[in-house]
Amino acid sequence: MSPEPRELLKNTGLRTTAPRIAVLEWLADHPHATADQVARGVRAKLGSVSTQAVYDVLHAFQRTGLLRRIEPAGHPARYETRIGDNHHHLVCRRCGKTEDVDCVHGAAPCLEPSATAGFAVEEAEVLFWGLCPDCQSAQRSQP
Amino acid sequence: MSPEPRELLKNTGLRTTAPRIAVLEWLADHPHATADQVARGVRAKLGSVSTQAVYDVLHAFQRTGLLRRIEPAGHPARYETRIGDNHHHLVCRRCGKTEDVDCVHGAAPCLEPSATAGFAVEEAEVLFWGLCPDCQSAQRSQP
DNA sequence: ACGTTTTCTTGAACTAGTCAAGAAAACGAC
């Protein structure tokens, strides 16, 4: 389904290394994972990988457009491989759980602010804040 | 124009103290200021105020709805007194400068995601990322 | 196989913000 990690790396001009492949594989299975979760996942596959390596890999992927980083206020950043389709996110205020939401207003939605104040706008980011199902029930038991 | 700080505090049930008044005054003049900028501004007026006091004041105001906090990825949080009208923000990727944008699609815009995955959505946040005028010209001279 | 370039390891550092304990100031009742 998703393109082979090795292929992806080659096409992007990045060297193929074990950590990179592992990161791609993990993120394919676990979208919206945090850097820490990625690190654990990768270590589970490869034995030991330094934290720095994970961050470097994530940065390289971001730079080359293989990955998108979302950084919800008050929560660690999360990474996803679904890119280029301008979708948005639901974020749980309590636990940070993140889900995709397709764009409401067609393809490029709120992409055009009414007045740009001279800014060169490149991207519109839409975050829906709320409580995920789990945290809703947790809230009910102990408010 | 803007309601008297003392009035505001009384109406909200908060005690009126010098730091609180100074924070409200500073933010009225400097919307989208960071906690650090607020601290400096308040210190300029009052002599010395602890960092913690500034954060406590900001938190109290947030809790009571006097203030809204925006936390653009990669930049320190910013605070604004314009609240309750669901407007959005332009943020400069480079320097973090933030400006208001009125909502594109009427009053409550993208407030309704297509599918909520069971989330109880309370708020929609829209951020337009780009380069502010200053950083555009800075970019041109040294890329 | 060789040399260059890129990536990974180790370990220290940094920023924005939080926690904790006590001193001080503001409100409400008398």
Add this chain to the structure above:
DNA sequence: GTCGTTTTCTTGACTAGTTCAAGAAAACGT
């Protein structure tokens, strides 16, 4: 006014998430 309670402010240590720096190691192109 003054007293007692409640809330706020000061000081200073601490944290999470991420980045910086230097060198060792691995991948690619020839």
